[in-house]
Amino acid sequence: MLAAPILAAALATDCRWLVTFNIRDYRPGDGIAVVTPGDFMKQLREHLLSLA
Secondary structure, three states: OOHHHHHHHHHHOOOOEEEOOOHHHOOOEOOEEEEOHHHHHHHHHHHHHHHO
């Protein structure tokens, strides 16, 4: 399973987002949001619009 090393690297580098099409192998937690690329873009767009 490749999920463990990727999640370990994300935790080690204090990532806030894990963007992947393979969300079934990851669970959100430890301060990391696990989202699809589409969901990430939606949330990023909303955040940028809130800054205007």
